[in-house]
Amino acid sequence: MALPVENYLRVAKMPHIWCPGCGHGIVLQAIVRAIHELELDTEKTVIVSGIGCSARAPGYLHFDTLHTTHGRAIAFATGIKLAKPELNVIVITGDGDAAAIGGNHLIHAARRNLDLTVICFNNNIYGMTSGQYSPLTPQGSYATTSPYGMLEKPFDLCELVMGAGGTFAARSTTYHARQLTNIIKEAISHKGFAFVDALSQCPTYFGRRNKMRSALEMMNWFKDRAVPVKTWEKMSAEEREGKFPIGVLTKTQAPELTEVYNQLIEQLQQRGGE
Amino acid sequence: MTKKGPRLLQGNEAVVEGAIAAGLRFFAGYPITPSTEIAEQCAAKLPKVGGKFIQMEDEIASMAAICGASLAGVKSMTATSGPGFSLKQENLGFAVKGEIPCVVVNVQRVGPSTGMPTSPAQGDVMQARWGAHGDHEIVALCPSSVKEAFTLTVEAFNIAEEYRTPVILLLDEVVGHLREKVELPSKEELVVKDREKPTLPPGEYKPFAMDQGKIPGVPPLAAYGEGYRFHVTGLTHGEDGFPTNNPAIAEKQLKRLNEKISANRDDLVKVEKLHLDDAEVVVVAYGATARSARKAVNDARAQGIKAGMLRPITIWPFAENEMLEVKAKSPKAVIVAEMNLGQLVLPIKRVMGDSVPVIQVNKLAGQLIEPEEILSAIKEAI
Numbered sequence: 153m154a155l156p157v158e159n160y161l162r163v164a165k166m167p168h169i170w171c172p173g174c175g176h177g178i179v180l181q182a183i184v185r186a187i188h189e190l191e192l193d194t195e196k197t198v199i200v201s202g203i204g205c206s207a208r209a210p211g212y213l214h215f216d217t218l219h220t221t222h223g224r225a226i227a228f229a230t231g232i233k234l235a236k237p238e239l240n241v242i243v244i245t246g247d248g249d250a251a252a253i254g255g256n257h258l259i260h261a262a263r264r265n266l267d268l269t270v271i272c273f274n275n276n277i278y279g280m281t282s283g284q285y286s287p288l289t290p291q292g293s294y295a296t297t298s299p300y301g302m303l304e305k306p307f308d309l310c311e312l313v314m315g316a317g318g319t320f321a322a323r324s325t326t327y328h329a330r331q332l333t334n335i336i337k338e339a340i341s342h343k344g345f346a347f348v349d350a351l352s353q354c355p356t357y358f359g360r361r362n363k364m365r366s367a368l369e370m371m372n373w374f375k376d377r378a379v380p381v382k383t384w385e386k387m388s389a390e391e392r393e394g395k396f397p398i399g400v401l402t403k404t405q406a407p408e409l410t411e412v413y414n415q416l417i418e419q420l421q422q423r424g425g426e
Numbered sequence: 427m428t429k430k431g432p433r434l435l436q437g438n439e440a441v442v443e444g445a446i447a448a449g450l451r452f453f454a455g456y457p458i459t460p461s462t463e464i465a466e467q468c469a470a471k472l473p474k475v476g477g478k479f480i481q482m483e484d485e486i487a488s489m490a491a492i493c494g495a496s497l498a499g500v501k502s503m504t505a506t507s508g509p510g511f512s513l514k515q516e517n518l519g520f521a522v523k524g525e526i527p528c529v530v531v532n533v534q535r536v537g538p539s540t541g542m543p544t545s546p547a548q549g550d551v552m553q554a555r556w557g558a559h560g561d562h563e564i565v566a567l568c569p570s571s572v573k574e575a576f577t578l579t580v581e582a583f584n585i586a587e588e589y590r591t592p593v594i595l596l597l598d599e600v601v602g603h604l605r606e607k608v609e610l611p612s613k614e615e616l617v618v619k620d621r622e623k624p625t626l627p628p629g630e631y632k633p634f635a636m637d638q639g640k641i642p643g644v645p646p647l648a649a650y651g652e653g654y655r656f657h658v659t660g661l662t663h664g665e666d667g668f669p670t671n672n673p674a675i676a677e678k679q680l681k682r683l684n685e686k687i688s689a690n691r692d693d694l695v696k697v698e699k700l701h702l703d704d705a706e707v708v709v710v711a712y713g714a715t716a717r718s719a720r721k722a723v724n725d726a727r728a729q730g731i732k733a734g735m736l737r738p739i740t741i742w743p744f745a746e747n748e749m750l751e752v753k754a755k756s757p758k759a760v761i762v763a764e765m766n767l768g769q770l771v772l773p774i775k776r777v778m779g780d781s782v783p784v785i786q787v788n789k790l791a792g793q794l795i796e797p798e799e800i801l802s803a804i805k806e807a808i
Contacts, residue, residue, distance in 0.1 A: 165668060194655065195651065195652075195653040195655065196651055198498075198650045198651070200494070210657070211657060211659070211668060211669065214655055215655055216650040216651065216654070216655055216656060217655075217656075217657045217658070218494070218497060218650075218657075218658050218659075219657070219658065219659035219660065219661065220490065220493075220517075220520065220660065221490070221516055221517055221520050221660060224486060224487065224490040224517065227482065227483075227486070227487035227488075227490035227491050227494070228490045228491065228493055228494035229494060230454075230480070230482070230487070230490075230491045230494065231452065231454060231490065231491035231492055231493065231494025231495035231496075231497075231498070231502065232494040232495065232497065232498045232650060233494075234452065234478045234480060234491070234495060235451075235452050235478070235494070235495035235496075235498035235499070235500040235502075236498040236499070236500070236649075236650065236651050238651070239498065239650060239651050256483050256484060256487070257483065257487055260482075260483040260487075413473070413478055416473050417473045417476055417478075420473050420474045421474065421476065
């Protein structure tokens with residue numbers, strides 16, 4: 153499908169700030185394609201971000217956009233959605249933004265089942281500050297703050313969201329660009345809190361320190377480890393070692409917060425006055 | 427909403443009544459003594475008027491959520507006390523920079539840290555002024571009665587809307603928990619202001635323009651979802667809202683951000699003047715402390731002492747001109763009474779210089795300064 157980019161992108165703000173080989177442009181493209189294919193009203197769609205490389209994406213997107221403080225995008229988005237439930241609210245976040253400083257907001261938004269779509273541009277590293285480890289950096293990987301290899305165990309953000317009661321969690325990678333688009337479409341269409349873990353390569357600050365100097369090497373690294381969720385479910389613990397599932401990991405229905413709240417308002421107002 | 431006839435109301439309740447009368451339709455908060463009644467009242471009352479309340483996961487998220495709701499076009503407020511106020515500062519700075527109208531209530535208690543949660547203090551006067559990072563102006567109002575908690579909350583919303591800025595409502599535990607018989611103004615008597623909306627079409631509208639608003643330097647604000655498709659960022663930005671590293675544009679925008687408040691001091695600064703015309707001793711006090719100061723000044727007058735009171739209702743911007751008027755009359759002394767070690771006294775001393783002695787009456791440990799303490803300071807000064 154031909155993409156009328158000027159409907160969706162602020163082309164005058166290009167070129168973007170991302171490094172050569174960065175995967176964020178692929179995730180951005182998947183979001184734009186998903187919005188286009190869903191025919192979302194561009195005047196009723198708000199895109200919110202926090203701080204980091206991912207957070208610069210809304211600046212290039214021709215919608216109502218909000219580039220907030222580090223980790224807090226979901227909390228700002230919560231206010232927007234509750235104030236105007238008719239708006240589509242999409243949060244673009246990164247692994248440091250969502251899993252470290254903003255982890256509390258992520259789990260509570262999932263618990264509330266507020267109708268937000270959160271897309272994590274997960275490059276396993278703090279790119280904007282040039283390569284410190286994040287809570288999603290794989291154990292043993294090198295970063296400027298893990299010069300002897302990452303000692304800590306990383307989060308699985310989809311598991312975290314599911315544990316917090318999230319009704320939609322999915323994962324894909326920049327290697328699986330078409331699947332990523334479809335997953336984002338499904339996430340946006342989902343009524344309730346939807347989380348997408350979008351693995352994106354950072355050859356500049358992650359790959360370079362971890363023997364994957366090119367984008368291609370990093371994308372092959374995604375390809376070699378990604379397993380479709382149906383296959384994943386049949387695999388033993390040993391077979392799963394070093395791999396991760398891609399696809400829609402959970403999709404359930406539960407009452408959505410703004411709907412529940414609007415019902416309450418209606419009931420109280422029918423009862424009349426104070 | 428507001429009913430005719432006297433009512434027995436608590437200060438915190440009056441804040442909620444005032445906020446709803448001013449158009450509050452979104453509140454995000456987190457429980458903290460002594461402000462919690464504000465959240466509780468909002469939870470009960472907002473859905474009845476079609477508004478929404480949410481108890482967020484923390485103070486930081488509450489401040490973020492009200493910024494989001496305000497950008498979606500809905501009047502928003504949060505409430506807290508000292509420790510929570512500290513947590514809100516980063517996003518308060520964001521609201522300053524993004525020029526997001528909102529109201530932040532701080533019902534002050536004794537600090538630092540957890541301090542004395544149920545006891546009054548006025549220790550956040552400087553935190554209100556300088557708590558957020560970077561050069562910025564701030565507006566902070568300080569009620570000293572339950573009725574004023576109502577009227578100043580309305581005023582806080584009006585200023586926030588008119589000047590596209592966060593406004594701090596600085597209560598203390600005494601005013602927050604005080605119950606008084608009050609007659610609230612009716613809906614018809616209230617002046618409620620709304621933010622200026624853009625008249626230019628999308629494409630021509632600049633959300634951070636120097637000259638697109640009625641008040642110089644205050645740009646109109648579109649709401650998300652109205653077709654303007656505009657960008658708001660905490661990065662230093664140009665008139666179109668997009669980030670810039672151009673020093674000339676940055677300087678111009680940061681100056682506008684500050685001057686839209688500082689150039690309008692005369693409109694923003696409100697004080698109460700009591701017996702100032704012939705006062706030989708002037709007491710400066712605000713919030714609950716001003717209640718004791720009023721009694722002390724009246725008692726002094728009854729004893730033939732020419733005492734007066736200047737009560738800053740607007741704490742920030744500082745009542746510079748009013749202090750200069752006091753100085754011009756060369757009183758024997760200015761007494762500054764505060765439930766802290768002396769915070770507002772600093773700019774007052776700067777104004778008075780060497781020509782007028784400044785005497786401090788301070789209390790730290792969670793007790794209201796009593797009228798007798800101020801009266802004896804007046805007598806010593808005379």
